[in-house]
Amino acid sequence: MKRKQRNTPQRSEILKYLEGNKNHPSAYEVYYAVKKRMPNVSFATVYNNLKKMTDNKEIMEINFGDKKRFDPDTSLHDHFFCVKCSRVFDIPKVMKNVSYKNFKILSHMTYITGVCEDCIKKGG
Amino acid sequence: MKRKQRNTPQRSEILKYLEGNKNHPSAYEVYYAVKKRMPNVSFATVYNNLKKMTDNKEIMEINFGDKKRFDPDTSLHDHFFCVKCSRVFDIPKVMKNVSYKNFKILSHMTYITGVCEDCIKKGG
DNA sequence: TTATTTAATTTGAATAATTCTAATTAAGAA
DNA sequence: TTCTTAATTAGAATTATTCAAATTAAATAA
Numbered sequence: 192m193k194r195k196q197r198n199t200p201q202r203s204e205i206l207k208y209l210e211g212n213k214n215h216p217s218a219y220e221v222y223y224a225v226k227k228r229m230p231n232v233s234f235a236t237v238y239n240n241l242k243k244m245t246d247n248k249e250i251m252e253i254n255f256g257d258k259k260r261f262d263p264d265t266s267l268h269d270h271f272f273c274v275k276c277s278r279v280f281d282i283p284k285v286m287k288n289v290s291y292k293n294f295k296i297l298s299h300m301t302y303i304t305g306v307c308e309d310c311i312k313k314g315g
Numbered sequence: 316m317k318r319k320q321r322n323t324p325q326r327s328e329i330l331k332y333l334e335g336n337k338n339h340p341s342a343y344e345v346y347y348a349v350k351k352r353m354p355n356v357s358f359a360t361v362y363n364n365l366k367k368m369t370d371n372k373e374i375m376e377i378n379f380g381d382k383k384r385f386d387p388d389t390s391l392h393d394h395f396f397c398v399k400c401s402r403v404f405d406i407p408k409v410m411k412n413v414s415y416k417n418f419k420i421l422s423h424m425t426y427i428t429g430v431c432e433d434c435i436k437k438g439g
Numbered sequence: 440t441t442a443t444t445t446a447a448t449t450t451g452a453a454t455a456a457t458t459c460t461a462a463t464t465a466a467g468a469a
Numbered sequence: 470t471t472c473t474t475a476a477t478t479a480g481a482a483t484t485a486t487t488c489a490a491a492t493t494a495a496a497t498a499a
Binding site (some may be wrong): 360 | 444447448449450451452
């Protein structure tokens with residue numbers, strides 16, 4: 192008998208922080224924000240929840256090499272990392288349908304690194 | 316006066332292990348292999364060298380979320396990760412010229428996740 | 440050639456990221 | 470309302486990565 196996902200206060204706070212968040216926060220940033228409202232929450236709980244939410248496709252995991260970041264927007268899109276300001280930008284999907292040999296494709300993401308418009312204007 | 320890169324025995328062993336290697340080893344795998352020939356080498360040295368080689372574009376860093384892997388093939392190509400056998404495959408570049416707004420593009424890489432042909436045949 | 444100088448490199452130690460597991464708890468069943 | 474149990478929590482452990490003091494390759498001077 193499969194139990195449904197439990198609705199814990201920790202999970203609610205994490206979701207509340209992420210909803211509509213365009214900043215692509217890291218696990219630590221989520222932890223830091225949630226901790227303000229729930230001082231006893233543990234970093235492991237934040238990790239566990241972020242992992243579960245990613246598995247459930249409630250959020251998306253972004254991996255630019257330094258550390259994982261999280262995006263509550265699960266619509267089809269890719270990401271751009273600015274090496275000057277370190278911000279992550281949402282960008283339209285570079286390639287919608289990808290295939291290779293007879294391999295079964297489950298998901299794909301394109302990571303772009305460069306300098307954003309703001310930083311170019313400031314003299315990047 | 317800019318000094319040139321130094322030619323240390325540690326660096327040579329790391330390069331020797333990587334050259335022609337199609338297995339996309341992790342930093343630990345490189346360390347483990349090099350340690351067999353140089354028992355006193357430190358993990359930090361392997362890290363430092365892999366980072367420097369990546370900066371020099373002598374090798375390429377691959378980031379599928381679990382941990383960093385390294386690829387001595389720096390020609391234009393993307394990567395596929397098989398969720399069954401955990402192998403990383405080289406695949407042709409999904410998209411050669413990428414652009415977005417006026418952003419300056421420095422590099423881009425597409426990561427594909429799925430099931431490889433071998434694993435499908437075995438009943439994936 | 441050999442000694443001196445110095446910045447690149449090395450490495451043990453420190454820090455940061457992530458996972459593990461025993462204890463706790465939300466919610467379905469009695 | 471109480472009992473039961475699998476999902477969740479969180480401190481501890483592990484794994485990944487970086488730091489900084491000591492070492493060393495190689496450029497330059499003697």
